Amino acid sequence: MLQITGLNLVLGGRPILHDVDLQVREAEIHSILGANGTGKSTLAAVVMGLTGYQPTSGRILFRGEEISALPISERARRGITLAWQEPARFEGLTIAEYLEISRQQAGNESPGAKECLAKVGLSPERYLRRAADATLSGGERRRVELSSVLAMRPKLVILDEPDSGIDALSIDHIVDVIRTFARNGTAVLLITHHEEVAAIADRSSSLCGGTILKTGDPAAIARFFRNHCQECPHVNEPIREEVDRA
Amino acid sequence: MPDYAAEFELIARAYEQSGGDPAGLIDKRFASLVVSHNRILHSNSIPGVRIEGEETPTGARARITVEPGTLVVHPVHLCFGVLPKEGLQEIISDFQVGEGAKVGFVAHCSFPNAVHVKHVMQATIRVDRGGQMEYSETHYHGPDGGVEVLPVAHIEVNEGGLYRSWFKLIQGTVGTLRLDYQAHLKKDAVCELDARVYGKKRDRISINESLFLDGENSRGLAKSRVVAADDCVSEVVGEAVGNAPNARGHVDCVEILKGPNARASAVPKLTVVNDRAKLTHEAAIGSVDKKQVETLMARGLSEEQAVDVVVRGMLR
Numbered sequence: 001m002l003q004i005t006g007l008n009l010v011l012g013g014r015p016i017l018h019d020v021d022l023q024v025r026e027a028e029i030h031s032i033l034g035a036n037g038t039g040k041s042t043l044a045a046v047v048m049g050l051t052g053y054q055p056t057s058g059r060i061l062f063r064g065e066e067i068s069a070l071p072i073s074e075r076a077r078r079g080i081t082l083a084w085q086e087p088a089r090f091e092g093l094t095i096a097e098y099l100e101i102s103r104q105q106a107g108n109e110s111p112g113a114k115e116c117l118a119k120v121g122l123s124p125e126r127y128l129r130r131a132a133d134a135t136l137s138g139g140e141r142r143r144v145e146l147s148s149v150l151a152m153r154p155k156l157v158i159l160d161e162p163d164s165g166i167d168a169l170s171i172d173h174i175v176d177v178i179r180t181f182a183r184n185g186t187a188v189l190l191i192t193h194h195e196e197v198a199a200i201a202d203r204s205s206s207l208c209g210g211t212i213l214k215t216g217d218p219a220a221i222a223r224f225f226r227n228h229c230q231e232c233p234h235v236n237e238p239i240r241e242e243v244d245r246a
Numbered sequence: 247m248p249d250y251a252a253e254f255e256l257i258a259r260a261y262e263q264s265g266g267d268p269a270g271l272i273d274k275r276f277a278s279l280v281v282s283h284n285r286i287l288h289s290n291s292i293p294g295v296r297i298e299g300e301e302t303p304t305g306a307r308a309r310i311t312v313e314p315g316t317l318v319v320h321p322v323h324l325c326f327g328v329l330p331k332e333g334l335q336e337i338i339s340d341f342q343v344g345e346g347a348k349v350g351f352v353a354h355c356s357f358p359n360a361v362h363v364k365h366v367m368q369a370t371i372r373v374d375r376g377g378q379m380e381y382s383e384t385h386y387h388g389p390d391g392g393v394e395v396l397p398v399a400h401i402e403v404n405e406g407g408l409y410r411s412w413f414k415l416i417q418g419t420v421g422t423l424r425l426d427y428q429a430h431l432k433k434d435a436v437c438e439l440d441a442r443v444y445g446k447k448r449d450r451i452s453i454n455e456s457l458f459l460d461g462e463n464s465r466g467l468a469k470s471r472v473v474a475a476d477d478c479v480s481e482v483v484g485e486a487v488g489n490a491p492n493a494r495g496h497v498d499c500v501e502i503l504k505g506p507n508a509r510a511s512a513v514p515k516l517t518v519v520n521d522r523a524k525l526t527h528e529a530a531i532g533s534v535d536k537k538q539v540e541t542l543m544a545r546g547l548s549e550e551q552a553v554d555v556v557v558r559g560m561l562r
Binding site: 048050051071072073075076077080081082084087088089090091092093101102104105148152 | 471500535536537538540541542543544545546547548549555556558559560561562
């Protein structure tokens with residue numbers, strides 16, 4: 001579904017992504033593990049086509065079509081969306097209206113707004129009329145973001161640390177939502193720090209220094225991350241021999 | 247002899263265009279006042295709410311009195327406007343909300359055909375001890391922007407009283423707006439001033455909201471939201487003066503520029519006289535927030551649609 005080949009991104013003269021090769025299959029949950037500052041969110045921004053994140057070189061194919069020159073809206077209309085780690089807040093826009101924007105994109109396939117909110121553990125009665133603004137806590141806003149993705153029914157969603165700032169009890173909800181995406185046929189590119197969240201993936205990749213070190217079984221990648229990346233003395237300077245040995 | 251009935255019909259239509267429900271203007275349960283240019287077309291008092299109007303050569307004087315202890319169920323409807331292309335309308339009004347009374351006002355000002363119109367609203371507002379008044383004013387303008395709108399209010403909120411106002415000028419093109427509201431708050435009084443304006447073409451927008459927190463524990467908020475598009479120039483001054491212990495004031499201004507020629511400035515003026523008062527402010531000026539726009543684009547909206555959603559939400 002998503003095929004990234006030889007992707008490079010240079011920002012301000014600094015290489016941020018380096019020869020990234022990554023494939024995400026149809027309805028697959030593919031997690032990306034990496035320490036802070038290794039390029040995970042930047043990769044998400046490049047795939048979504050955010051301003052200032054045009055690749056320097058390389059290809060991004062989505063269902064066989066080159067999308068790297070397309071604006072965000074066009075990528076969204078082809079079925080790609082992104083849930084930000086810190087979602088934007090909208091003064092004067094109710095959560096019902098916010099979800100309706102996603103529902104319009106999905107057309108008849110979209111589940112109802114109430115269903116989407118309930119799925120992320122928010123009471124529709126309490127939240128539909130509230131504004132998607134600064135009065136929501138960080139956790140609430142992130143759940144609303146997930147519900148808006150559910151309403152959109154995309155073909156590929158990039159989730160940038162959807163579990164960030166969510167209490168442990170609510171992690172189960174998030175995991176359940178991610179599984180729902182896959183059940184609905186939505187592929188998930190999942191960026192996370194939580195190993196228990198990453199473990200639900202079908203495949204995982206580890207990212208360091210803006211490049212993919214390894215891709216494979218989530219348990220093996222999690223083990224590699226735990227043993228080599230969490231307390232790594234040379235973050236963003238991967239030693240190829242060490243990676244190959246692991 | 248002017249045809250008052252025909253003119254009432256026209257001004258009621260303009261009232262409807264500005265978002266008002268014309269039925270509220272003739273419903274006898276609602277206190278109401280309708281002034282077209284310098285003619286009082288309709289006035290209705292109800293028990294506890296007295297409306298006294300007087301025509302002047304350039305507009306009208308209105309004295310609106312809410313008797314102490316009156317809880318007004320339906321909002322008082324006010325309709326002002328100038329229908330011809332040219333004209334001057336000066337509304338001199340005096341609002342008095344008695345002790346413990348509670349009332350809401352819905353005002354609409356319509357200038358659908360204006361090419362050269364001046365509209366002055368000079369209000370004196372007094373909310374007595376424990377009284378509550380809410381005042382919402384919505385403007386409707388045509389496309390030409392030939393109106394000079396000068397709303398001036400001197401507001402006095404007495405002990406434990408509450409005053410809230412919303413000024414909205416979003417539809418059409420105004421021309422010039424110079425809003426100047428000053429509120430003086432006594433002990434435990436609360437006042438919130440909220441202005442939302444969409445300036446277009448060559449509009450000149452000036453908003454001045456001042457809060458004088460004279461009484462202990464008084465609370466005030468001066469909030470403004472302005473979108474300046476095309477060649478519009480906008481200037482917002484939010485002022486708070488803390489004159490009493492435990493007085494709290496906040497100035498909150500957001501201005502969004504649309505287009506390379508629009509200009510905006512924000513001046514927060516905070517003065518603490520009593521060292522136990524606390525004043526805060528926040529101001530943001532710039533283009534529409536990129537993250538907001540990109541979030542909506544990631545849900546399939548075009549950039550133009552996304553900007554429109556953000557702007558409409560902010561001005562709501």
